[in-house]
Amino acid sequence: MPDSQDPKQVNNNDLRNAQFAGGLVNADKVIAGQIGGDNYNIYIGQPSEKVQIDWLQVSSFLLNEQQRLTTNPLTLGEGITYRTEQVYVPLGLVERKKQSRRREDVSPEKGSELYRETEITQTFENKQFLEQVLRDRQSPKSQGRRIAIIGEPGTGKTTLLQQIAQWVSKEIEQSIVIWVSLAELRSRELESYLLEVWLQAVARQTGQAQASTQVQDDFVAQFNQGLVWLLLDGADEMQTTVGNPLGEIEQQIRTGTLLQKAQIVLSCRLNLWDGGGNTLDSFDNYRTLEFSYPQQVEEFISNWFSSLPSAETQTGQQLYVALREPGKERIRDLVKNPLRLTLLCFNWYLGEGNLPETKADLYEQFVTDFYEWKKGLFATTGEQRRRLNEALGELAREAIDKEETRFRLRQEFVCKYLGEPDDADSLFELALRLGWLNKVGVEEKNPRKAVYAFFHPTFQEYFAALAINDCRYF
Numbered sequence: 001m002p003d004s005q006d007p008k009q010v011n012n013n014d015l016r017n018a019q020f021a022g023g024l025v026n027a028d029k030v031i032a033g034q035i036g037g038d039n040y041n042i043y044i045g046q047p048s049e050k051v052q053i054d055w056l057q058v059s060s061f062l063l064n065e066q067q068r069l070t071t072n073p074l075t076l077g078e079g080i081t082y083r084t085e086q087v088y089v090p091l092g093l094v095e096r097k098k099q100s101r102r103r104e105d106v107s108p109e110k111g112s113e114l115y116r117e118t119e120i121t122q123t124f125e126n127k128q129f130l131e132q133v134l135r136d137r138q139s140p141k142s143q144g145r146r147i148a149i150i151g152e153p154g155t156g157k158t159t160l161l162q163q164i165a166q167w168v169s170k171e172i173e174q175s176i177v178i179w180v181s182l183a184e185l186r187s188r189e190l191e192s193y194l195l196e197v198w199l200q201a202v203a204r205q206t207g208q209a210q211a212s213t214q215v216q217d218d219f220v221a222q223f224n225q226g227l228v229w230l231l232l233d234g235a236d237e238m239q240t241t242v243g244n245p246l247g248e249i250e251q252q253i254r255t256g257t258l259l260q261k262a263q264i265v266l267s268c269r270l271n272l273w274d275g276g277g278n279t280l281d282s283f284d285n286y287r288t289l290e291f292s293y294p295q296q297v298e299e300f301i302s303n304w305f306s307s308l309p310s311a312e313t314q315t316g317q318q319l320y321v322a323l324r325e326p327g328k329e330r331i332r333d334l335v336k337n338p339l340r341l342t343l344l345c346f347n348w349y350l351g352e353g354n355l356p357e358t359k360a361d362l363y364e365q366f367v368t369d370f371y372e373w374k375k376g377l378f379a380t381t382g383e384q385r386r387r388l389n390e391a392l393g394e395l396a397r398e399a400i401d402k403e404e405t406r407f408r409l410r411q412e413f414v415c416k417y418l419g420e421p422d423d424a425d426s427l428f429e430l431a432l433r434l435g436w437l438n439k440v441g442v443e444e445k446n447p448r449k450a451v452y453a454f455f456h457p458t459f460q461e462y463f464a465a466l467a468i469n470d471c472r473y474f
Helices: 055-064 072-078 108-115 126-135 157-171 190-205 213-224 245-255 295-306 310-324 329-334 338-350 359-374 382-402 411-418 427-434 457-467
Strands: 093-096 120-124 146-151 176-181 228-233 263-269 284-288 437-443 450-454
Touching (some): 055 190, 072 359, 108 457, 120 126, 126 157, 157 176, 157 228, 190 213, 190 245, 295 338, 310 338, 411 427
Parallel strands (some): 146 284, 228 263
Antiparallel strands (some): 093 120
């Protein structure tokens, strides 16, 4: 049907009986210049009349803008961008009792075992988690009202949160889902952001310059009725003037009248959640599981390449075959992490069905891509990267040569090479913020002492090879 015949779509100033985003709320009149182009409206009545906002549909519209993969900035230069649903593979989760305690080491062929939880209450399939924890509210501490999704870098926390947001919006009746990227608060408090930023976006969609008192009161009423879900992404990326981001969130929830009445699901890096000073003890925490091989790894590869032009589907199938070859055990384990699998797919695509000539060349590209992926939130200078890579190389080499557990690194040992994490310009803190090192548990005999690991043991081997300037070592 041509646009001019579409009963939902109107052009320029002919806006009577129009709709916004395919039917948010019928409208009689709206000022076109305040929205622009072909318009869809979301409120009823003349400007002087009471504005009736369909909160469910306007929140769904704004939420739809948040469904882009976090790796898009990395692949955009090649014209590759994805929405979450195009490549998403459902992730399982585990409910933890406490931090893992281990004594044994692992081999690089099974390096992902370093991040496997040993102290778990229950393991959930994706659908089971959504239905049991979020819809039926069966969680031990908060009855589904306070949920934390935790994990190391690249495990799909944001992607999972995006899918949770869409599922809640569609499956839980009358839910109003609001997405907040905590890095974008810029020291603004959450309630201030909701009233001064998110609500003003709603007002502009209705053709208002700003939200009226009536609209603000209506918005507060949605909280009072318990209809609002807040999806808070990236607690570890939240800027605070003093203290710990988790402590700041807890204080704002405790003192904020709106936040107390909302259902909250947040995502957080493992390093911050387990790093001490976590006051969000009312939150039930669930850790993301890695992909299974071959089923979920190959499903993701299929999704990634099938969203490209049809000629690339065969390229993805060739990657299946390459991973199945003998001798690829380490890389098969490496790519159980969604970010690392994305990097592999991208490099396979750039190489037109081939990887760099040597494993060292591949990991060099992975390291470059990793810094690029982090650039938007944790930008580093060339000098910082050089110093950090050099120190990581020394740490990696010495651990492999001298430590009883080569890949499980005691905090005291790490400090010898990277300094204390709270030192000014600490390389230890930089490695944690970037995700090259991650806390994987505590010492078995002394739970007050943390244990760390590289992003994957194969990256530790790569940095060690750089330290001795001999990639044959790798």
